[in-house]
Amino acid sequence: MYKKEDVSLKIELVTMHRVCNYGSALQAYATQSVMERLGHSVEILDYYPERMHFSGMLKRLKNKKEIFENNPVLCFIAQCIIFPSYIKRFYIFRTFMKKHFKISSVRYNDLGSIQSSPPAADVYCTGSDQVWNSEWSEQVDRAFYLDFGSPITPRISYAASFGKAQLDDNEFNEIKLLLSKYKYISVREASGIDILNKMELPGELVLDPTLLPDKSQWSKLASDRYRDKKYILLYNLGREPELYDIAYAYAKKLRLPLYSVSYNLHEFVKPGRLLFCPKVCDWLSLIKNAQCVFSDSLHATAFSINFNTDFYVYYPGRFSTRLASLVELTGLKNRVLQKGKVPENENIDFSEANAAVQRERKLSFEFLTKALEAQQDGKDYITCPTS
Known part of the structure; x- marks a missing residue:
């Protein structure tokens, strides 16, 4: 191959x-x-x-x-x-x-x-x-x-x-x-x-x-910046208020800090600690080392699966077919967030997803x-x- x-x-x-x-x-x-x-x-x-x-x-x-x-x-x-x-x-x-x-x-x-x-x-x-x-x-x-x-x-x-x-x-x-x-x-x-x-x-x-590329190959590109930290990661491309609220409530329940990656400095007012436009290799490190990733992004979800990082996905109002196709392929439809519901702390068994990938x-x-x-x-x- x-x-x-x-x-x-x-x-x-x-x-x-x-x-x-x-x-x-x-x-x-x-x-x-x-x-x-x-x-x-x-x-x-x-x-x-x-x-x-x-x-x-x-x-x-x-x-x-x-x-x-x-x-x-x-x-x-x-x-x-x-x-x-x-x-x-x-x-x-x-x-x-x-x-x-x-x-x-x-x-x-x-x-x-x-x-x-x-x-x-x-x-x-x-x-x-x-x-x-x-x-x-x-x-x-x-x-x-x-x-x-x-x-x-x-x-x-x-x-x-x-x-x-x-x-x-x-x-x-x-x-x-x-x-x-x-x-x-x-x-x-x-x-x-x-x-x-x-x-x-x-x-x-x-x-x-x-x-x-598999986990080992992406790990070579990822930095070690977040290797020894414990946190919940939020990557909210669509700036959905509900996704902010769910991720913040989940982090609070686990008594962990919420790191929120944003391209915009003015979003420091949103819940969690703002990580303003980190380097690409640091963004990979954030996903690799998170306790759980909350996202409406196809690629944040794909890297979570590749790194075997627990995640929850939020379907945006538009262009959600790409996310649906990925979670169905990997048998992880139970990781799709339900409206208004904060999920339980349930770790993913990635064996089926890894085999599918x-x-x-x-x-x-x-x-x-x-x-x-x-x-x-x-x-x-x-x-x-x-x-």
């Missing part, structure tokens, strides 16, 4: 590497690392659209809440408050990116710039994360559908996500046409397979790339190896099973 191939391919990977988010950074790192372990040369195409820029994120604050959109003065105040947080956030993730990613020498700010000067590669690959989520991208972002370069260059995807259970009617046909150019398609959620089935396109369900890890490596070997051999499209 980990054997390097005789022929090395040049793979151009398009993924969410510029998003200042722990999950996005680590899935990009994992995808690149896994393909390299298979013996290939991997370069991340530096696609950096305006919406991911510092200024672009500030500008889009007005879209976060209706009150900001209708009140420019209030929006400006919010931008001033968030500005210091963005400085550290961008510094933390750019530092990680420069140290661990192999990125193209050319930076592309839009699809047109890629189409006018596409990178040369043996294979184009759409990586993981919510690359096909048009709501998050504010459009059907054709760069993530590899709509550039020579039509004879093979296109594949690994663990791509639509981020939702079904597509809007006005985007269905466009996306189907774009995906029909792929030789191999894999997605990370069962709902993604349903979407592909409706398009009559073959695809395989694979693990999120963060679950391909190991089984799916093997199948995921087999898919990736098969998809890349087909390009080495010059084979035509091979239909993938849809179940």
Whole structure:
């Protein structure tokens, strides 16, 4: 499964590497690392659209809440408050990116710039994360559908996500046409397979790339900063008030401190001790060494499972299909928080989850190896099973 191939391919990977988010950074790192372990040369195409820029994120604050959109003065105040947080956030993730990613020498700010000067590669690959989520991208972002370069260059995807259970009617046909150019398609959620089935396109369900390296491999990247501490960890991406309350009550019941990771300095007013935008390696250490993790995040849940750290997951109102697919796969649906209920202190027996991850890890490596070997051999499209 980990054997390097005789022929090395040049793979151009398009993924969410510029998003200042722990999950996005680590899935990009994992995808690149896994393909390299298979013996290939991997370069991340530096696609950096305006919406991911510092200024672009500030500008889009007005879209976060209706009150900001209708009140420019209030929006400006919010931008001033968030500005210091963005400085550290961008510094933390750019530092990680420069140290661990192999990125193209050319930076592309839009699809047109890629189409006018596409990178040369043996294979184009759409990586993981919510690359096909048009709501998050504010459009059907054709760069993530590899709509550039020579039509004879093979296109594949690994663990791509639509981020939702079904597509809007006005985007269905466009996306189907774009995906029909792929030789191999894999997605990370069962709902993604349903979407592909409706398009009559073959695809395989694979693990999120963060679950391909095992605990020992991620431990090498994690720091030792929190190794000897006892705490409950909260990672609340959606800022759900109920999740704050449940995690705080649980920590109080166990008489342990609550550590709350946030990208925003102004959230020091929330329950627990604020850990303001820790380094990526420290974030891994926090999950690895916690007594229990409370989160609405796919990747915090995935790393909890990989590290065998007790956890509870809260389904956000939107884009929860990815979390549901993971907990169902690992047989851990009993770790989904019930509304308004503080859970008991019950440790997880990870034996079933570990077996499921190991089984799916093997199948995921087999898919990736098969998809890349087909390009080495010059084979035509091979239909993938849809179940």
